[in-house]
Amino acid sequence: MSQELEGGCFCGAVRYTVTSQPRLKAQCHCRACQYFSGGGPNYYMLINPEGLHFSGEDLGTFRSPKKPDAVTRSFCRICGTHLITERPGLRELVLKVGTLDDPSEFGGPKIAIFCEEKQDWHDLPEGVLAFDTLPARN
Ligand SMILES: [Zn+2]
Ligand SMILES: [Zn+2]
Numbered sequence: 760m761s762q763e764l765e766g767g768c769f770c771g772a773v774r775y776t777v778t779s780q781p782r783l784k785a786q787c788h789c790r791a792c793q794y795f796s797g798g799g800p801n802y803y804m805l806i807n808p809e810g811l812h813f814s815g816e817d818l819g820t821f822r823s824p825k826k827p828d829a830v831t832r833s834f835c836r837i838c839g840t841h842l843i844t845e846r847p848g849l850r851e852l853v854l855k856v857g858t859l860d861d862p863s864e865f866g867g868p869k870i871a872i873f874c875e876e877k878q879d880w881h882d883l884p885e886g887v888l889a890f891d892t893l894p895a896r897n
Contacts, residue, residue, distance in 0.1 A: 768835035772816040779810025788877035805851035
């Protein structure tokens with residue numbers, strides 16, 4: 760993918776441009792993502808922080824106090840759209856694919872994570888590599 764990707768929140772107050780190639784395309788079935796997605800998996804891409812440029816309103820953030828290694832989720836303060844997640848120990852940002860101006864540019868996931876928390880009625884696309892939790896880091 761050589762062209763820049765553009766996106767933003769539902770109301771348009773937050774905008775972004777992606778200038779680097781996504782490192783990973785995936786879907787997450789964890790229970791928390793089910794809250795944010797409406798019940799299905801979250802579809803996302805990993806993006807280098809230097810390759811993601813925000814404009815417009817500042818993002819609000821939420822971090823669960825229940826887990827010491829909790830992720831930080833960022834959202835539009837006006838319309839509530841969840842745009843990115845930061846995971847402790849992971850350099851890249853988790854960018855939610857539904858916020859792309861043209862989500863079809865995602866092209867589909869390569870892996871599925873946290874499948875141990877998935878619902879029976881969640882679909883795994885054919886050929887997608889499924890992990891119970893996270894793939895091992897190398
Ligand atoms: Zn918004
Ligand atoms: Zn998740």
